[in-house]
Structure formats: C-alpha cells, structure tokens
Amino acid sequence: MKHFDEAALDPAARAQQTLLTAFLAAFGAILAIPQSASAQTAFTLPAPPFDVPMLPSPSGNWTVMVGIGGEYTPDFVGSKNGKLMxxxxxxxxxxxxxxxxxxxxDSASIALFDVGNFRAGPAFKYVGSRRSDKYAELTGLGDVKAAYELGGFVEYFPVDWLRLRSELRQGMGGNTGTVADVSADVIVPLIQRLTISAGPRFTWKSTKATAPYFGVDAVQSVASGLPMYDARGGAHSVGFGGQISYRINPQWEVHAYVEYEKLLGDAADSPLVKLRGSSNQTTIGLGASYSFDFRIR
Structure with missing residues (x-):
C-alpha cells in the first residue's frame, strides 16, 4: 500500500478517501434514526401460478433484509494492493x-427451509469482472468476465452461540467451476442489541473456478512476462473473520467487520501471486441493512 504522503497526491486515493468519508457520514446518520420504528408489512404479492414439488409453498409472510456496505478489499484476488467498493x-x-x-x-440467500436450528435454501454470489487494463500487475493476462455463482446453503445452530454454515455454488460466465465455502462463527451478545462474532473460514474451488484467475497460458506468458502456469483446483484458502453488529431497532442494523484469507495450493503458487501479489488477503468493511415484511397470498 502507498504511504500517506504519496496517497495525498494520488487522485484515485483522494477519491477513495472521499467515498469512505461519505459512507461514514451515512453510517452515522443511520445511527441517529429513532429506535421506536418497527417492521411493518409493506405490500402483498399475488399467489404464484403453481407450487414447485418437494418445496414448501411460498405463500405466507416473509421478511426481506436489504442493505449496502463499503469494503476496503484487495484490487483482485491475489493482489497486494486494495480498493474501496x-x-x-x-x-x-x-x-x-x-x-x-x-x-x-454469506452469499445472497433465501431460507426456504427454516425449522428450529436448521436453515437451507438457494444462494447467489456475483463475482465482478477482472480487467487487465485497470492494474499494471495484470498486463498481458487478458480480461476475465463477471461470474454468476448459483447454488445453495445450509446452516445449523448446534447451540445458540455457534453457527455452522456451508455453501455450494456453480459458476457461469467468467468462471464455470464449483465453489464450496465452509464457516463457523461464535456469537457473543455483549449488551442488548450489540453482538460480536468470530470464527474460521475455508474455501475449496474446482479447476474451472481457479484457472481463469491464476493460470498463465503461452500467449499470456509472452504478453505479461510471467512464466506459464497451469492452475488447478483444490483447497483455495483458509481464514478467520470477526464482526461487530448493532441492532438499532427491528428494522435497522449496522455492522463492521474484518476478514483475513490466506491463499493455498495452486492459487498461492501462481506467478501472479508470488511475483506480483500476495497470498495474504484482508478485507475491512462497514454495512447497514433494513428489514421489511411482505406477504404472498
């Protein structure tokens, strides 16, 4: 990362600082929302034309949580520099x-099965495109299109203070491989509405989910100056994350978090990572979410 005096002269760094300042201002404004608000049924949708066999009927009341966060995260997976997004x-x-x-x-998800301490349903994750003209480290490696990973999740609370979650997703677009995420979080309420949590993470990726981002073919080798590399799948990363969240009222919640990830296997051994990047990946974020109800007839 650049030193402070260099960042002060860099327009991109100033833009990042401005965005961060704006986000923090919005974050503070949310904290000022009165705590007396409560979730209300916002609208009613017509009944679906048919039910899907083997799945619970979607009819009834649902709670939706939507929100936005800001992250300072690596420029791309394997990068040693960061960006705000x-x-x-x-x-x-x-x-x-x-x-x-x-x-x-957690990927965007819908808990179609919600029984006791067990939840399961579809999950979706968007992986942004990687453009070689945006970062000098990627020169000659070509672009990787955006990917859409579709799959499902299961999570289980063996006790109130421990959540176990697993996701399995299949990529389309920039990668056509399989991704599995496994995590555990110890959840500790400090005071009413204020909670901290932390736990380990593990990710496995197939070859088709790894090669587009870490492989270097013959043409790319000549154009980039990096040695050829055949990246294959396997254990992709291990890590650890922590979060602190505050529920302002039944509708609003704010949180801050840190996630550390250590690349493994062929991802860590890629010349892009070894020669131009880092296997240590850290993300810092702030977020706010709003919950509301709707009904399906």
Whole structure:
C-alpha cells in the first residue's frame, strides 16, 4: 500500500478517501434514526401460478433484509494492493422465524427451509469482472468476465452461540467451476442489541473456478512476462473473520467487520501471486441493512 504522503497526491486515493468519508457520514446518520420504528408489512404479492414439488409453498409472510456496505478489499484476488467498493446485502426468511445471524461472507440467500436450528435454501454470489487494463500487475493476462455463482446453503445452530454454515455454488460466465465455502462463527451478545462474532473460514474451488484467475497460458506468458502456469483446483484458502453488529431497532442494523484469507495450493503458487501479489488477503468493511415484511397470498 502507498504511504500517506504519496496517497495525498494520488487522485484515485483522494477519491477513495472521499467515498469512505461519505459512507461514514451515512453510517452515522443511520445511527441517529429513532429506535421506536418497527417492521411493518409493506405490500402483498399475488399467489404464484403453481407450487414447485418437494418445496414448501411460498405463500405466507416473509421478511426481506436489504442493505449496502463499503469494503476496503484487495484490487483482485491475489493482489497486494486494495480498493474501496460498495457491497450489496440481501436475504429472505419466513416472517416470525428467529432473526438469525448473518456473516459478511454469506452469499445472497433465501431460507426456504427454516425449522428450529436448521436453515437451507438457494444462494447467489456475483463475482465482478477482472480487467487487465485497470492494474499494471495484470498486463498481458487478458480480461476475465463477471461470474454468476448459483447454488445453495445450509446452516445449523448446534447451540445458540455457534453457527455452522456451508455453501455450494456453480459458476457461469467468467468462471464455470464449483465453489464450496465452509464457516463457523461464535456469537457473543455483549449488551442488548450489540453482538460480536468470530470464527474460521475455508474455501475449496474446482479447476474451472481457479484457472481463469491464476493460470498463465503461452500467449499470456509472452504478453505479461510471467512464466506459464497451469492452475488447478483444490483447497483455495483458509481464514478467520470477526464482526461487530448493532441492532438499532427491528428494522435497522449496522455492522463492521474484518476478514483475513490466506491463499493455498495452486492459487498461492501462481506467478501472479508470488511475483506480483500476495497470498495474504484482508478485507475491512462497514454495512447497514433494513428489514421489511411482505406477504404472498
């Protein structure tokens, strides 16, 4: 990362600082919202034309959580430099079910099955494109298109203070591989409405999910100056994350978090990472979310 005196002369760094200042101002404004607000049923949707076999009927009341966060995250996976970017927040659960914990690494998801301490349903994650003209380290490596990873999640609370979650997703677009995320979080309420959490993370990726970002073919080798490299799948990373969240009222919640990830296997051994980047990846973020109800007839 650049030193402070260099960043002061860099327009991109000044823009990042301005964006961060604006986000913090918005974050403070949210904290000032009166605490007397409560969730209300916002609207009613017509009944679906048919039910999907083997799945619970979608009819009834649902609670939606939407929000946005700001992250300081690596420029690209494997980079040693960082950038500030917005992150969307989205989840749906049955209204009246326990308002379960949500981690910053969770994909957008819908809990179609919500029974006791067990939840499961579809999950979606958007992976932004990687443009070689944006960063000098990627010169000659070509662009990687945006990817859309579709799959599902399961999570289980063996006790009130421990959440276990796993996601399995299949990529389309920039990568066509399979990704599996596993995490555990110890959840500790400090005072009413204020909660801290932390726990380990692990990610596995198939070859088709790894090669587009870490492989170097013959043409790319000549254009970039990096040695050829055949990146294959396997254990992708291990890490640890922590979060602090504050529920202002039944509708609004704010949180801050830090996530550390250590690249493993072929991702860590890629010449892009070894020669131009870093296997240590850290993300720092702030976020705010709003919950509301709707009904399906």
């Amino acid at each position: 917005p992150i969307p927040i989205f989840s749906i659960r049955r209204a009246g079910s326990v308002d379960q914990f949500r981690g910053p690494r």
